[in-house]
Amino acid sequence: MQIKLSSFVRKEMLHILRDPRTMLVVLVIPVVLILLFGFTVSTDVNHIDVAVCAPVRGDAVRKTVERLCRTDLFRFKGFIDAPDIDAHLRTGKASAVVVLADDYETSGHYQVVLDGADVNTARVSEGYLRGVIGGGDQDLFVLQQVYNPEMKSAFNFIPGILGMIFLLICAIMTSVSIVREKETGTMEVLLVSPVKPAYIIVSKMIPYLLLSLVDLAIILLLAYFVLDVPLSGGVWNIILFSVVYLVLALALGMVVSNVAKSQIAALLMSALVMMMPVLFFSGMLFPPDNLPWALRWITYIIPARWYIDAMRKLMIEGVGLRSVLLEGGILVGETLLLLAAATKRFSDRLEG
Helix, strand or coil, rough: CCHHHHHHHHHHHHHHHCHHHHHHHHHHHHHHHHHHHHCCCCCCCCCCCEEECCCCCCCHHHHHHHHHHHHEEEEEEEEEHHHHHHHHHHHHCCCCCEEEHHHHHHHCCCEEEEECHHHEEEEHHHHHHHHHHHHCHHHHHHHHCCCCCCCCHHHHHHHHHHHHHHHHHHHHHHHHHHHHHHHHHHHHHHHHCCCCCHHHHHHHHHHHHHHHHHHHHHHHHHHCCCCCEEEECCHHHHHHHHHHHHHHHHHHHHHHHHCCCHHHHHHHHHHHHHHHHHHHHHCCCCCHHHHHHHHHHHHCHHHHHHHHHHHHHHHHHHHCCCHHHHHHHHHHHHHHHHHHHHHHHHHHHHHC
């Protein structure tokens, strides 16, 4: 049976390698997505133009301005008078104005006036300014951002892209390829052969698992050497956790292929059932806690949510596997359920 299994795996691998469209999706699109999200799509807010309104410019005011100038987050645009605040914001000469009270030397009271045309930028700018001025020490601000002191959005996007890419490669490509064999009649030949359903499933999963590991290696190399994303938790821990998620995605593709009747149906089901939840419910774009309470429970059954959370801990925070046991346990449980469902469906078709 080992010879038969290896023959099936070899057949699947050759079929994939001979299809240029599949190789394009598997090897080129992940690289494009990583570079696109790493360089083009960015939520970073840098070089904020800040002016200071300080009626009394004593030693405390001077130190506050020095703290603003010590970071690349801000560009000091000089001191202005109170009547000029509105004009500076409206004309774009400044994106924010820090108004220091007359008794700032003793009280430390201040106010931040922002251009609210871009709400997200205004909120981020306010947080940065209060972190520097309110903290009273730039070192304190850096300590508060210890896992991402430069606030690079790539640190947040890369784990999310990993979760999305592996669903794209493993789940969608696997489901479409199996449905294609169903349409051509090849799958029926396999089902009536003496090969067990489990071996058919494994032979379909292994080639895409190997290609996904190649993608994982490429993505990690790009993330580390090109985008400066740290791999603080250890490369082998990241790979081990990713393998679990890859097997889960492959099993999910098997389940979809058993339900879909055509390649287009498999593609649409994969996109709607997997891609959309990953984007909106996994924490890839925004924290799940920001969702309405009626939708928040959905995030707990989305596998990508647990994988992305674990990758952020392993890659950015530098924790070990013990700190992601909860996420790992949930992914293993979901993987076993999906594998059981896929195997049972194949067995039912064989018996039918």
